[in-house]
Amino acid sequence: MNPRHAGPARLRGWWLASGGLAILVAGIAGLALGPADLGFGEVLVELVDRLPLVDVDSGLGERQQAIIWEIRLPRVVLGLLVGAMLATAGGAYQGVFRNPLADPYLLGVAAGAGFGATMAIVSGVGDGVGILDPVPLSAFAGALVAVTLTYLVGATGGRLDPVTSLVLSGVAVASFFTAVQTFVQQRESETIRQVYFFVLGQLRTAGWNDVALLAPYTGVCLAVILMVRRRLDALGVGDEEAGSLGLDVRRMRLITVVAASLGTAAAVSVSGLIGFVGIIVPHTVRLLFGTSYRVILPLTVLFGGAFLVLADVVARLAVQPAEIPIGVVTAFLGAPFFVLVLRTARRAR
Amino acid sequence: MTTIACRSVIVSFDGVEVLRGVDLDVPSGGWVTVVGPNGAGKSTLLRVVARGLVAGGEILLDGCPVQSLSRREVAKLVALVPQEPVIPPGMRVLDYVLLGRTAHLGVFEAEDRGDVEIATSALHDLDAGQLAGRTVDTLSGGERQRVVIARALAQESPVLLLDEPTTALDIGHQQEVLDLVDGLRSERNLTVLATMHDLTLAGQYAELLVMLDAGLVAESGSAAEVLTGEAVSRHYGVRVRVIDDEAGPIVVPVRRMT
Numbered sequence: 001m002n003p004r005h006a007g008p009a010r011l012r013g014w015w016l017a018s019g020g021l022a023i024l025v026a027g028i029a030g031l032a033l034g035p036a037d038l039g040f041g042e043v044l045v046e047l048v049d050r051l052p053l054v055d056v057d058s059g060l061g062e063r064q065q066a067i068i069w070e071i072r073l074p075r076v077v078l079g080l081l082v083g084a085m086l087a088t089a090g091g092a093y094q095g096v097f098r099n100p101l102a103d104p105y106l107l108g109v110a111a112g113a114g115f116g117a118t119m120a121i122v123s124g125v126g127d128g129v130g131i132l133d134p135v136p137l138s139a140f141a142g143a144l145v146a147v148t149l150t151y152l153v154g155a156t157g158g159r160l161d162p163v164t165s166l167v168l169s170g171v172a173v174a175s176f177f178t179a180v181q182t183f184v185q186q187r188e189s190e191t192i193r194q195v196y197f198f199v200l201g202q203l204r205t206a207g208w209n210d211v212a213l214l215a216p217y218t219g220v221c222l223a224v225i226l227m228v229r230r231r232l233d234a235l236g237v238g239d240e241e242a243g244s245l246g247l248d249v250r251r252m253r254l255i256t257v258v259a260a261s262l263g264t265a266a267a268v269s270v271s272g273l274i275g276f277v278g279i280i281v282p283h284t285v286r287l288l289f290g291t292s293y294r295v296i297l298p299l300t301v302l303f304g305g306a307f308l309v310l311a312d313v314v315a316r317l318a319v320q321p322a323e324i325p326i327g328v329v330t331a332f333l334g335a336p337f338f339v340l341v342l343r344t345a346r347r348a349r
Numbered sequence: 350m351t352t353i354a355c356r357s358v359i360v361s362f363d364g365v366e367v368l369r370g371v372d373l374d375v376p377s378g379g380w381v382t383v384v385g386p387n388g389a390g391k392s393t394l395l396r397v398v399a400r401g402l403v404a405g406g407e408i409l410l411d412g413c414p415v416q417s418l419s420r421r422e423v424a425k426l427v428a429l430v431p432q433e434p435v436i437p438p439g440m441r442v443l444d445y446v447l448l449g450r451t452a453h454l455g456v457f458e459a460e461d462r463g464d465v466e467i468a469t470s471a472l473h474d475l476d477a478g479q480l481a482g483r484t485v486d487t488l489s490g491g492e493r494q495r496v497v498i499a500r501a502l503a504q505e506s507p508v509l510l511l512d513e514p515t516t517a518l519d520i521g522h523q524q525e526v527l528d529l530v531d532g533l534r535s536e537r538n539l540t541v542l543a544t545m546h547d548l549t550l551a552g553q554y555a556e557l558l559v560m561l562d563a564g565l566v567a568e569s570g571s572a573a574e575v576l577t578g579e580a581v582s583r584h585y586g587v588r589v590r591v592i593d594d595e596a597g598p599i600v601v602p603v604r605r606m607t
Contacts, residue, residue, distance in 0.1 A: 236437030246424025246452025291439035
């Protein structure tokens, strides 16, 4: 990186390539490592074998192939989708609210999803009713209700500036949903364990089904966020100046918030409330590659996905045969890593 | 070439009228500077020209009411240099100037080579080409002001609004910035509407001065007509001596001896 480089901020090829490489490494680790160790080389050969016109023998048995294609690959893909979505939504929120501490749960998505999931678990419909698992559906609905409520309340903020009003409204809505959820959970204490697992997040039950449910939401929401990334840079000069530059600030904020919230709601409904990714990944990218959202957001998609897949590998290896919740891993690994980046990036400047 | 016309403009905040029926015309390619004591409504006037949010009356750009135009359309006609621009941390000068191109890009469009050329030439016009790779938050006050004006130039709008462009600058840089703006005005046929506190400087650069007091136009005309000792002391509540000079009236405050 050369800060005196005279061209405009833009993505460099090798930055994208390093993101792609991170995904590849994380993906192969995710396929190879687990209770049954498969070996990196064999997994790589097995993947290459599936390419059209390529026929090589990985030496893996049928059972091992099934572990890769039916159990681990959907889990890796789910991790990529959820990680990319949460991290990018966090980055988009930080831009649109001009607040470095904004995370994708700022407007009540997590509290709403937690509430929705708890209601489904408590009412007992959560015990496998065919393909459509009611827990994620209910969590998704809860998340959307909470964000919509936040937006409606925030829009009536009166004297406050719109950003402050929206953030405060998010705090109020989140507290309310958390309170109701805690109340319900206390009264139905036998379900606490299940609720607890949802709150800490897991990629455990992942099958291709979850991937198919999530992929369309993630695809559309990520695409929208990436398309408005240049305008997030313009928003950096504040609402009034951005308006005088010709930006329709309200519409821009609405588009971004809807895309980020919808994607987050879909992600947490299948993965539970995985924390930390939405703050740590975009900030790490910002420290390493620059402050323009044109650069930050595409790289956050890649590194967010890779980070969550690696965290998931640790989650299932650390205390075998049990799994620790992935939310614990993201914070446990992410926090020291971020401190490291913070220190080295400052020295480099 | 664009004219600005304010017709009995009324603006109120919380029921208090800040502008109480202001009429003002800026001819195409002209330079009008609004002066007046703090709270007279100078900055508010510039803001409503840029946004058209009036409670009464109307603002016309080339005869077209601002209210009827979209944000983008207004931004293509009017560029604002704010009094205290918000500087995004870590943003480099060239990227900052490129923000001026926002109105010219589609919703999902990125700037192309042509936009970069426009931004670069705006920086060169303000003798700030060498700053392109620096970050805006490391610039001195004078450098920063030139970069903010470069952003407004990159907008390629025929009207330039300057809100207190010299307040943060030493006298050398004040003169430098105003000379640059005046040069650009004739070079690019810009119409300039500015607000200023320094009456002497205001009189030396504007073709027409408008003095606002309590939301109304109190005086307007040439510098010699507006900057009289009597008018200045009445509206600012200050004792001044006005010295006639060939460059224009020089207004000097004089301490009250008790």
